Amino acid sequence: MLIPCPLCGPRDLREFSPRGAAVTLERPDAEALPEEWHAYLHLRDNPAGATRELWWHGAGCGAWLIVERNTVTHEVIGVSLVTGEPEQ
Template sequence: MLIPCPLCGARDLREFTPKGAAVTLHRPDVGAGLDAWNDYLHLRDNPAGPTRELWWHGSGCGAWLVVERNTLTHEVSGARLAEEEAGA
């Protein structure tokens, strides 16, 4: 499987480490209630199909990426820098 790193181009999967769902980029505010933090920490979807995941390009440029991937086919449809996603 190739992952399209925005900085390095298409690279082999073995250069990356998956770190879970990209929803972790959108943390609740510090003053958010316990319910919001509980949902953020413990209630995650486990989709069968298209998803957005955090991947670290540790053996390459060291960038954090949001990778769009289908969990059924493992087809990667895109990737962008996580810092761009977090600011959106």
């Protein structure tokens, strides 16, 4: 599987490390209720199909990426850099 790194171009899967669902970028505020933290930490979807994941290009440029892919077919739908800005 090739992942199209926005900085390096198409690269082999072995250069990357998956780090879980991209939902981890949507961290609750420090003052959030315990229920919100529980949902953030423990209640995750495990979809069969399109998903957004956090990947690290550790053997390449070191960039953090959001990879949109289909978990059934492994087709990469899109890739973007993690910017630090919350996504809407």
